[in-house]
Amino acid sequence: MSVKNPQTREWQDLSRDHHLAPFSDYKQLKEKGPRIITKAKGVHLWDSEGNKILDGMAGLWCVAVGYGREELAEAAASQMRELPYYNLFFQTAHPPALELARAITEVAPAGMSHVFFTGSGSEGNDTNLRMVRHYWALKGKPQKQVIIGRVNGYHGSTVAGAALGGMSGMHEQGGTLPGIVHIAQPYWFGEGGDMTPDAFGVWAAEQLEKKILEVGEDNVAAFIAEPIQGAGGVIIPPETYWPKIKEILAKYEILFIADEVICGFGRTGQWFGTDYYDLKPDLMTIAKGLTSGYIPMGGVIVRDEVAAVLSEGGDFNHGFTYSGHPVAAAVALENLRILRDEKIIERVQAETAPYLQKRLRELNDHPLVGEVRGLGMLGAIELVKDKATRTRYEGKGVGMICRQFCFDNGLIMRAVGDTMIIAPPLVITCEEIDELVEKARKCLDLTLEALK
C-alpha cells in the first residue's frame, strides 16, 4: 500500500517489527501493514493518511455514546487523582465499584441485584463458568458441571471464553475445555435449508432439550447464549426460537447465562437483549457498552437466588487484580449517566433504529444481496450469487472484497464470511445513517463490479 504520510510507514514498520496483533492474518498483515487509526469524534474515525471513516462498527461494538466525550475523560482523570487503584479482595471495597454495582442493577432486569466485576467480557464468561459450578456444588449437586453453548456463538478469547463459544478456528488453536458441549445455532439464512424460519427456530431450540437429555439433566450446570449472536454474523433468531428455549429452560433445573456483552446497554433499543426477548437469565455477562469502550471493564450480573446461595458459601476463590477497577468504574458510571440522562436508548428505540432498519432494507433490491436483517442498532447484509436459492459465491472471499471497498470509501463494515455486519454507535443520527447506507450501496456496487 502506498502512503502519503511518511509516519504511516514508520508505524507500519513498528507493527511488523514489534507487534503481535489480536485476531489478524499475520502473513497478510506483514505484507500490507495495518491501517493506522489516529483520532475519532462522534461516529467518525481518522486514519494516519487523513481519511475520514464512518465507523459502522462502533469500534468492536462498544462505543455506544460515540467518540470524544469529554465527560468520560474527565471522570477518568478525576478518579485517577482521587484513588487511581485499589482492589476489592479480602474484605475491602471502594466507592466507584459499589456505586457502579448499584447503578447497573438499577437498569438490569428485576431480581438481578448483584454484580461481579471483571476486566473484560471474556473474563466475565470465565467467571460464569466457575460461578455456576461453584453454585451447584454449594447446592449439593457438584456433578452438575457441563455447560451447553452454541456452534458459532462468541463468548470471548480466554480459554473458557473460546471453549464456551462455538468458533471452530478458536477451538483448533487450544481453545477447548472438557465439560463444554455445543448445539446448533438459529441461523436460518445459512442453515435453515427448506424449513420456514419459524419451523427452523423451533428445531434449533429443540436441540437444547435433546442435548440436556443426552448429557443428563443431573450433569448440566448451565446453557450460555447471546440473545443475538454478534461476532457470528448478527444472527437474529427466528421469532419462534427464544419462546421455545424459554419453555425448555423452565422444564429443567439448569442455569441460563445470557451473554449481553454486545446486546447490553442499549444495542437493541432496550437496556438488555433479555428485555427485548423477555428472557429470564440467571447470569448476564456484560462489557463493551458498559464503558462505551473508553476503558476496559466487564462483569456478571447475578440473579438474587444465585447470589443468595453464593453469599452462604464462604470463600469464592476467584477474582482479578482489576475487578471493579476504580477508574474503569468511574468511567462506566459516567457512561451510564450519559445513556440515561440523554435518553440515548429511548431515541434508538423510537427514532434512529427504525430509521436504520428501514434504510438498510432498501439494499434488498441490490443484485448481490440475499437478505438484509437487523434489529435495533444491529444489521447484517448477506452477499449471494443467487437470491432465490441463497447460493454463495464459493471461494471468492466476497465479504473481504466488500470490506476492503468499504474501508477505501470511508466506511467500516465488518465481514463475517460473506455476511457484512454493522453495529454503529448508538448516538448515530439519521443523517449519518443516510451516509452509512449510501456508502454501503456504493461498496456493494463496487464489489459486484469486481466479481464480473
Ligand SMILES: *Cc1c(COP(=O)(O)O)cnc(C)c1O
Ligand atoms: C466481545 C465479546 C466477548 C468478549 O469480550 P472481551 O472484552 O473481548 O473479552 C464476549 N461475549 C460476547 C458476546 C462478545 O461480543
